[in-house]
Amino acid sequence: MYRLYTKEPEYNKETISSNEISKSPRRSGKPKIYNPKTNRMIVINGSAYNRLLRDGYMHWKEERLLIPPFNEMTILRKCLSFASNKIWGIVAEKGLLALINGRLSLLEILLKANYNEFVICNLLKFCWNRRETRE
Numbered sequence: 001m002y003r004l005y006t007k008e009p010e011y012n013k014e015t016i017s018s019n020e021i022s023k024s025p026r027r028s029g030k031p032k033i034y035n036p037k038t039n040r041m042i043v044i045n046g047s048a049y050n051r052l053l054r055d056g057y058m059h060w061k062e063e064r065l066l067i068p069p070f071n072e073m074t075i076l077r078k079c080l081s082f083a084s085n086k087i088w089g090i091v092a093e094k095g096l097l098a099l100i101n102g103r104l105s106l107l108e109i110l111l112k113a114n115y116n117e118f119v120i121c122n123l124l125k126f127c128w129n130r131r132e133t134r135e
């Protein structure tokens with residue numbers, strides 16, 4: 001007869017880890033994505049998500065990443081460093097020249113964000129045997 005209700009854990013800036021970003025929280029039944037601006041999970045097609053898209057953010061649907069615009073460099077760098085393991089997986093699967101929504105390549109984003117040069121060199125070495133990288 002009685003139901004036990006538990007309070008969902010609240011996420012603050014210190015509690016979100018990279019493991020939680022890659023998981024798909026489906027408690028509410030709606031798909032969510034990590035918002036790098038507020039360090040929270042937001043509902044895809046919700047009001048916060050639509051506001052971010054209007055502000056220039058890009059949703060890379062294949063990889064479930066929300067990429068900040070270049071005018072917000074600090075957020076972009078933080079987002080890239082936070083998702084560095086995911087970047088290596090993307091490069092291993094698709095290459096460094098993989099287009100994001102048919103517009104920008106991953107390499108362009110890393111270069112414009114002044115990403116760590118050592119990491120970019122290692123990514124280029126990793127992808128060098130691919131035909132499209134050498135051309």
